[in-house]
Amino acid sequence: MRAVVYRGANNLRVETVPVPRIQSDEILVKVAVCGVCPTDIKKIQFGTVPPPRILGHETAGTISQVGARLRGFRVGERVALHHHVPCLDCHACRHRAFAQCLQYKRTGITAGFEPSGGGYAEYVRVMAPVLPGVVKIPAGNTFIEGAMLEPVNTVLKAINRLSLLSTDWVLVIGQGPIGLLFTRLLALRGMRVAASDLLPERLTLAKRFGAAAVLRADERGFCANAMRLTRGQGLDAVIVTVPSDAAVHQAQELARGAGQVLLFAHTRRGVWTQMDLSTVCVEEKDLIGSYSSDFTLQQEVAELVFSRRLDVRELVTHRFPLEQTEKAIQLAARPAADSLKIVVAQDEGESGKSRI
Numbered sequence: 562m563r564a565v566v567y568r569g570a571n572n573l574r575v576e577t578v579p580v581p582r583i584q585s586d587e588i589l590v591k592v593a594v595c596g597v598c599p600t601d602i603k604k605i606q607f608g609t610v611p612p613p614r615i616l617g618h619e620t621a622g623t624i625s626q627v628g629a630r631l632r633g634f635r636v637g638e639r640v641a642l643h644h645h646v647p648c649l650d651c652h653a654c655r656h657r658a659f660a661q662c663l664q665y666k667r668t669g670i671t672a673g674f675e676p677s678g679g680g681y682a683e684y685v686r687v688m689a690p691v692l693p694g695v696v697k698i699p700a701g702n703t704f705i706e707g708a709m710l711e712p713v714n715t716v717l718k719a720i721n722r723l724s725l726l727s728t729d730w731v732l733v734i735g736q737g738p739i740g741l742l743f744t745r746l747l748a749l750r751g752m753r754v755a756a757s758d759l760l761p762e763r764l765t766l767a768k769r770f771g772a773a774a775v776l777r778a779d780e781r782g783f784c785a786n787a788m789r790l791t792r793g794q795g796l797d798a799v800i801v802t803v804p805s806d807a808a809v810h811q812a813q814e815l816a817r818g819a820g821q822v823l824l825f826a827h828t829r830r831g832v833w834t835q836m837d838l839s840t841v842c843v844e845e846k847d848l849i850g851s852y853s854s855d856f857t858l859q860q861e862v863a864e865l866v867f868s869r870r871l872d873v874r875e876l877v878t879h880r881f882p883l884e885q886t887e888k889a890i891q892l893a894a895r896p897a898a899d900s901l902k903i904v905v906a907q908d909e910g911e912s913g914k915s916r917i
């Protein structure tokens with residue numbers, strides 16, 4: 562089969578590799594769509610993981626083989642996958658810190674080499690520990706919607722880390738695909754969202770996604786304008802969806818006393834910054850983070866996306882064929898005015914009708 566193999570920093574190659582062989586308690590899935598995620602971009606650009614690997618973890622496709630001992634799955638079923646599933650039983654899981662669970666940290670989907678998601682390949686092997694993370698895609702929904710379950714889950718998990726009351730003001734810094742998901746999900750929960758970004762096109766979209774106010778992040782008076790929304794009280798929460806230190810400092814300034822600042826994009830290790838710690842100790846502003854998904858939200862996320870109460874289709878602006886995965890990653894790394902979520906899509910060609 563064809564696969565995009567990561568061979569080192571900024572080195573992706575389209576290669577022919579063996580179709581993964583499954584065990585009797587595993588399934589093989591023919592990949593239809595795999596979303597390009599910023600965490601993959603980071604690994605590829607900075608070479609933060611040892612090669613060779615086949616990356617890509619926001620995967621949806623069709624079951625093409627079911628292990629002999631396995632019940633509950635059928636060849637031909639359209640499914641969305643989760644590459645991490647917690648054990649629900651360890652110390653971390655009992656604290657609902659699922660992303661710190663040892664089983665969770667082991668990637669359970671592979672297209673070959675060290676298991677790394679494998680979505681940038683024609684087929685993936687789904688191992689037993691992550692089978693509870695397989696979600697069936699309803700007939701009326703697309704593979705793209707299936708591939709969006711994982712990113713939506715990570716956003717909903719982060720929102721659940723906030724202690725908000727309805728009509729609270731939340732500033733979401735950055736209106737890329739993740740920021741827009743925050744905007745929409747917070748609006749659905751009855752929060753008033755102030756959305757900021759550098760690109761006016763994204764602010765227009767943020768309004769459609771339910772933002773009560775939009776702010777150009779580079780305009781003079783940005784902080785004053787954000788404060789004015791809350792009559793000078795400060796924001797109840799500020800979510801930073803861009804890996805910018807300046808944004809964190811702004812967030813820390815704009816949060817009200819005992820408000821919360823949530824980091825969602827600072828995933829790169831070794832990045833240091835200075836901070837006035839009295840804002841945490843005296844002003845009681847919580848600085849928190851959220852990473853990865855929450856298995857217990859899987860059903861809620863599937864209902865939100867498949868019912869289209871959260872319509873993710875508008876977020877996907879570009880599709881690239883598998884051979885052009887590198888282009889897809891380059892575009893995702895340097896977003897243009899008209900680019901949001903980017904996916905690698907392999908057309909199924911089922912009776913000439915694509916359901917991507």
Ligand SMILES: [Zn+2]
Pocket residue numbers: 598599600618619711712
């Ligand atoms: Zn992701």
Ligand SMILES: [Zn+2]
Pocket residue numbers: 647648649650651652653654662663664665
């Ligand atoms: Zn666990």
